[in-house]
Amino acid sequence: VSVMSDVLSEASEGSGDDSQELMTPAELIEKLEEAWLNEKFSPELLENKSEIVECVMEQLTHMEENLQRVKKGDLKASIHRMEIDRIRYVLSSYLRSRLQKIEKYFPHVLKKEKSRADGDPSYLSPEEFAFAKEYMANTETYLKNVALRHMPPNLQTVDFAKCVPEPSLDSFVFLRVKVQQENILVEPETDDQSEYAVDLEVGSQHLMRYRTIAPLVSNGAVQLI
Amino acid sequence: MDPSEVEFLAEKEMVTIIPNFSLDKVYLIGGDLGPFNPGLPVDVPVWLAINLKQRQKCRIVPPDWMDVEKLEEIREQERKVGMFTPMPSPYYMELTKLLLNHASDNIPKADEIRTLVKDTWDTRIAKLRLSADSFVSQQEAHAKLDNLTLMEINTIRQLFLESLNHMYKLRTNMQPGKDSAKSQDF
Amino acid sequence: MATQSYTPVPPGVGMEDNFLSLDDILLSQEKLPCRTETAFPRLGFLEKSGDTGDIQEGTKMEMPLWLAKGLYDSKRRVVAVDLPKVYREGWRTVFGADPNVVDLHKMGPYYYGLGSQLLHFDSPENPDIAQTVLQTFVRRFRRIMDSSQNAYNEDTSALVEKLDCMERSLFRSGQAGLHDFQRWEKGQSSQMTASSLVQNYRKRKFAELEA
Numbered sequence: 317v318s319v320m321s322d323v324l325s326e327a328s329e330g331s332g333d334d335s336q337e338l339m340t341p342a343e344l345i346e347k348l349e350e351a352w353l354n355e356k357f358s359p360e361l362l363e364n365k366s367e368i369v370e371c372v373m374e375q376l377t378h379m380e381e382n383l384q385r386v387k388k389g390d391l392k393a394s395i396h397r398m399e400i401d402r403i404r405y406v407l408s409s410y411l412r413s414r415l416q417k418i419e420k421y422f423p424h425v426l427k428k429e430k431s432r433a434d435g436d437p438s439y440l441s442p443e444e445f446a447f448a449k450e451y452m453a454n455t456e457t458y459l460k461n462v463a464l465r466h467m468p469p470n471l472q473t474v475d476f477a478k479c480v481p482e483p484s485l486d487s488f489v490f491l492r493v494k495v496q497q498e499n500i501l502v503e504p505e506t507d508d509q510s511e512y513a514v515d516l517e518v519g520s521q522h523l524m525r526y527r528t529i530a531p532l533v534s535n536g537a538v539q540l541i
Numbered sequence: 542m543d544p545s546e547v548e549f550l551a552e553k554e555m556v557t558i559i560p561n562f563s564l565d566k567v568y569l570i571g572g573d574l575g576p577f578n579p580g581l582p583v584d585v586p587v588w589l590a591i592n593l594k595q596r597q598k599c600r601i602v603p604p605d606w607m608d609v610e611k612l613e614e615i616r617e618q619e620r621k622v623g624m625f626t627p628m629p630s631p632y633y634m635e636l637t638k639l640l641l642n643h644a645s646d647n648i649p650k651a652d653e654i655r656t657l658v659k660d661t662w663d664t665r666i667a668k669l670r671l672s673a674d675s676f677v678s679q680q681e682a683h684a685k686l687d688n689l690t691l692m693e694i695n696t697i698r699q700l701f702l703e704s705l706n707h708m709y710k711l712r713t714n715m716q717p718g719k720d721s722a723k724s725q726d727f
Numbered sequence: 728m729a730t731q732s733y734t735p736v737p738p739g740v741g742m743e744d745n746f747l748s749l750d751d752i753l754l755s756q757e758k759l760p761c762r763t764e765t766a767f768p769r770l771g772f773l774e775k776s777g778d779t780g781d782i783q784e785g786t787k788m789e790m791p792l793w794l795a796k797g798l799y800d801s802k803r804r805v806v807a808v809d810l811p812k813v814y815r816e817g818w819r820t821v822f823g824a825d826p827n828v829v830d831l832h833k834m835g836p837y838y839y840g841l842g843s844q845l846l847h848f849d850s851p852e853n854p855d856i857a858q859t860v861l862q863t864f865v866r867r868f869r870r871i872m873d874s875s876q877n878a879y880n881e882d883t884s885a886l887v888e889k890l891d892c893m894e895r896s897l898f899r900s901g902q903a904g905l906h907d908f909q910r911w912e913k914g915q916s917s918q919m920t921a922s923s924l925v926q927n928y929r930k931r932k933f934a935e936l937e938a
Contacts, residue, residue, distance in 0.1 A: 342572045349550075356542060375570050391598075392567055395589060399569050402588065405549070420734055479746030481736060488705045490686070490694050505680040505712065514683055523676070523684040541691055544911035642914065670876065674869040696908050700875060700901035704868055707839070707893060710741030711864055714843050714857040 341375055345403060348372050352410040354533055357490070357540035359526050360483040361417045361425055362533070364441045372407055376400055418448050421483055423476035426452060452476065485527040492521050495537040500528060547692045551635035552588035557602040559583075560593065587636065591643045601644040606630065607637065609650050612657040619664045625688040634662055634692045662693075669693055673701050677708065740893060741843045750892060754840045755793040760809040762787050792844055801849050808848040813838065816852070819859045826863040827870055831891035838891040839864060867894065875901025879909060 339347065351365045379400055386393040418425050418440075426448050429440050440448060455476075464472045497516040502524060504511050516522065516532075521541065532538040564577040574585055582602060585593070593599040606612065606629030618626050630636055637658045645651040669689070676684055686694075738750035745751050767773075767782035774788055782788075790798075790806070798805045812818060813834045822829065831838045842860040846853050874886045875898040883902070887895050 341570045345571050379570060391562070391564060395567050395574075396569065398588065398592060399571060402549075402552075403570065409546075416734070481739065481743075481745050484706060486706075486709055488702055490698070502683045505682045505709075509680075509682070514685075519687075521686045521689060523686055524682065541694065544908050548911065638912065638914075666876075670869075670872060673872060677868045678865055680865070692908075696904050697872070697876070697901070699904055700872060700897055703900050704872075704897055707740050707897070708861070708864060708868075710739075710743070711839060711843065711857070711861040714741050714846055714860070715854065 339371075344368065344371055344375070345406075348403070348410065349406055350536070350539055352406050352413075354540045355410055355413045355417075358530075358533060359485060359487040359489070360530075361414060361421065361439060363437055363439050364414070364444065366441045369407065369411070369441075372403065376403060376407075414444060415447065417483075418444060419451060421480065422448050422452050422455070423480050424482050427477060485525075485530065487526050488523055489526045489529070490521065490523055490541045491529060491533075491538045492541050493518055493538050497532060497537060500532075502528060542695055542698070544692065544695060547632075547695055548635045548639065550691065551632035551639065552591075553586050554630065554632055554636060555584045556587050556590045556604065556636075556640075557582050557584055558590050558593060558599040559602065560599045562598050587639060591639060594644050594647075601640060601647045603640060603644075603648045604630065604636065606633070607640065607648060607654055609653050609657065612654060612661070616657050616661045616664070619661050623668070625665060625668060625686070627688045628690060631690050632692070633658065633690065665693060666696065669697060673697060677704065680708070680712070737896075738840060738893065740839065742846055744844070750837075750896075751840070754837045754844070755796075756791050757837055757841050758789040759792055759795050759811065759845075760787065761790045761795055762807045762809065764804040764807050792841070796844070796847055799848055808845070810845065810850070810852065810856070811841070814842055814845060814852075814856050814859075816855075819855060822859050822863050826866045829863075830889040831863075831867075831894065832889055835891040837893075839893050871897050872901060874898070876905050878902070879905060 347365070347368050351362075351368060355362055379396060383393050383396055383400075425440065429438065429445060429448070432438065438445070456474075459474060460472075464474065493516040496518050499513040500516055501511055501513050514522075516538065526533075529538055533540060559580060559582055560577040561579050562577060563579060564575055566573055566575045574589070575583060577583055590599065590601050594601055606615075611629070615626070615629065637654065640648060641651050641655055648654065672684070675681075735749065736745050736747040738748045738754070739745040744755070763782055763784055763786045766784045769780050770782050771780045774782055774786065795806060795808050799808060818834075835841070839860055842856055846857060850856075871890065871894050874883075878886055883898075887898050890898060
């Protein structure tokens, strides 16, 4: 626990963000699982959770170091190993679903990252940013080599931002409410409907457009399911 | 999401076991477990319960609801009403499969339980399709789905969400000018 | 476990089209009945029946969607685009009665895509076309969902025969959901299999050896 708290308090000092309170390792794992499901089900790439990833990695390394001192076949150690494997699965699945989205939406992801104001939190981790740039460069080179260089000079460029579809924020998502919300405005689907407000009670589940509740996903008030 | 990932989430649910070994408290990252004493019931996550059972280190105590009489009641209730009734566990389907596959010798009337749960599931899936169709035909913007479980949602997620997306695009066709700026000239 | 190493770009659906979507590329080849509203000098060779060197004003010809979209300009009147018959009033009435009886593959196969793309060309009938296309989807949805979620381990060719391309992709999504679930229920999703990439690689190696 102490290692954890150190890392987290350092992180909170850095960003000057008071919401980042001390977490127990159990809470940390819960946060990772929430981030995993949100990332799996949200149509767009969400803000990166580097602090969570780093803290979980630290927990895992720490635990693995301890386990090296235990003899093989020990029941307790095998229980710890199973837990480590489970956490590692969530962690890699989380990171992979982010990479998949970066590949799918790279021009838009990079544009968003580049147009970010200095103080704003970054959507990509430094590693993801490097990955996205490299992915873009490789795609560009590949297209150039196999096709574009054989085209007439005026057709040798491709505007990725135009030809790679943007994430559709109007997609519907399933969600569970964690913090009570009142008066969430639901836009009508057809002209003969009128807009109306819904209250989102804790524990209730809903199907609605991602766009309507996107801010609630990023502040943790709802969980995508 | 793959159903095995939904099952993975279900494996975090707690279940009572009767161990046949002793072990001090285990301080897992996700929380403390134990201590374990032979013959004394203790709560553990399903993933551990099944592993211990496979190693013949425990007996699993089925959850209260995994009982023929209770499940019959649930099935009848589900068939009687049009709404989704609350399930005894948000992972009733996954837990039934996991526990019956790995610990059927600890669960009385395992086969009957399997059938009852499957019947309930089928009734609920039929309702789910009915609601999905009505959501589409009414072109609704919001639905409350309180008692639906993740595994149930998961069976129609891709088809349903893709359909809603397509429908949305076809509907924006009727608001000329709104999206035409996005169409491209090459 | 359902993982894909390559995610194809999906069709745009509606009035958008995705540059890198194979479906949208195929859709852009669909032929539209057109009428020239100006003469096209020295392009007569493009038009089979024409014996003069020019395409005369008022010539009726078929054009792929991409070309019609490129030439069309509501102000400059270069070409006029007519409605393919499935979007005309007669067929709209049929769709209004019961869209489930229509063979949308034969009438399409890009019924929704082409119907939406037609809205790029001004026509007083556009609102009715858009409405019919939408309602057709809404009313055919139930059957697509049910058939895709009920057909397990059987030949599905008869079920998809009359579906338009977009409907077929929805059918496949429904089948994927069903298959994943059945696989899980039978306890097969925990079994590991070689990835298709590895399998194909082996096949290729064998093929090379044999050659």
